[in-house]
Amino acid sequence: MKNLFVAITLFFLGIPFAQSVTAQNYQEVAGNWEGTIQITGQNLTTNFTFSFLDGELDGTIDIPQQNAYNLPVEFTRMNGDSLLFQFQTGTGPATFKGEWNRDAGTISGTFEQMDMSYPFSIKKREGNQVNERNLAGGEEIIIQTRAGQVSGTLQLADEPAPIVILLTGSGSQDRDETVAGFKIFAQIADSLSKNGYSSFRYDDRGVGRSTGETDATLFDLSDDLLDILVHLEDEYPDQITKTILLGHSQGGLVSVISAVNKNVDGVILMGSPFLPGDEVINHQIKAISESQGIAEEVVEQNLEFQERIYEVIRNEDDWDDVEQDLYDRLEAQINELPEEQREALGDMNSFIRSQINRQLAAAKTEWFKSFIEYNPENDISNLDIPMLALFGEKDTQVILGPNREKAEQLRDEAELLMQIVEIESANHLFQLANSGLPSEYGMLEKEFAPGFVEAMIEWLNSL
Secondary structure: OOOOOEEOOOOEEOOOOOOOOOOHHHHHHOEEEEEEEEEOOEEEEEEEEEEEEOOEEEEEEEEHHHOEEEEEEEEEEEEOOEEEEEEEEEOEEEEEEEEEEOOOOEEEEEEEEOOEEEEEEEEEEOOOOOOHHHOOOOEEEEEEEOOEEEEEEEEOOOOOEEEEEEEOOOOOOOOOOEEOOEEHHHHHHHHHHHOOOEEEEEOOOOOOOOOOOOOOOHHHHHHHHHHHHHHHHHHOOOOEEEEEEEEEOHHHHHHHHHHHHOOOOEEEEEOOOOOOHHHHHHHHHHHHHHHOOOOHHHHHHHHHHHHHHHHHHHHOOOOHHHHHHHHHHHHHHHHOOOHHHHHHOOOHHHHHHHHHHHHHHHHOOHHHHHHHHOOOHHHHHOOOOOEEEEEEOOOOOOOHHHHHHHHHHHHHHHOOOEEEEEEOOEOOOOOEOOOOOHHHHHHOOOOOOOOHHHHHHHHHHHO
16 A cells, blocks of 8 residues: 555645556566766766555655755656656756666656756666565466456465465555565565465456456455455365465455455454544554654644545535635645746646646545445454454554554454554564655665564464
8 A cells, every 4th residue: 555645746635546557567667776867077876766556656866966865756747668757856846758668677868957958867776676586486377256357376385275365455556566676475475385375466457467447446356355265265175274364454454344255264464454544544644744844734734625535525526626725725835936936837727737636536536435434343343263463663654553552442342363463663565664654665675574474474373
């Protein structure tokens, strides 16, 4: 699950990213890139860390010679192999217009700032990446579902064994749940294989050879999972002794919905919400706003505006008033900028409209409606199977405090068979983190924090 809100350049608005179909082919951009901008005979070193989450590209840039580090980068256009990305400076946006050479792993083009243009070229750095060939293999299988088909990797143990079904977070994810170059599920599947467990991980709708409507609700995704479970039971009855669902983030919600409707032997909730979606988003906004030093009164204004969005969605009201209010607020903030920055934005009306459309596109999906309206409390309370809830201490997407508190409350009140484990210094991907913010995912080691895999395997061994 990517951070469930987006920051417009000038206005902080809390909504989740859309499950983009058009950006799915750009997940290979994720990772670390380095190169130069050629300015009047001098080479200005640039280091990028790009992330691909929920079908969206973004990232950060470091310019060491200018003592500039971790500046947010926004992708404003992706058309074929043409990429347009930018970061904000004190005099307006600095823009990279590049062509992506997929085979060579390069992006080259022109860098533009203050009406000046210079050539740039960057190359993807392959170091610190997990080599998939070193991971356990598996069989590619296609499973027919009521919505289409699912493509995935089935890794069966040499002897009959429990199987763990891996469910990704929100957005269009591949079967490895690749986030900023970190192949989360590929590594988990490898660890499971080494410890004698089978696994199945699969591409989300619209990714790889998986099909189906990509704007799918949590319940649609649960239907996919139920069809997968039936198929595996029918095709591999002698090789599967138990079935465990492992859901990361939103995948945990899908696991819980499914476990209520289908007999399984356990559920692992990996950084999964225990609160309704609207509360999860609001906690995110508060936590990340605090880390960015945003004034409390601004945060409160954004939360109030967020509530208006929730109400429009719940009541299926017209969006006109919300869009006009957002337009007015953006326009007022732009008018307060220096003239040079206003001019750098181009046509103001077009800029504002594009920002509004980009931000509200996600909120207008059926997926988002199901996310903010679903409360996992009742389903979790009705499960009488073993559960493992894993939380990252520094998770800024599914915030530890309120979610762990709710998990403990449900465990105690409903006498659930739930073990709760907090992984020290871990982020939402269960890497060892500094801030825990999504912007640093790509800069961290592509490996799990100590104790994460161990806690999972120990719990599985206890079943």
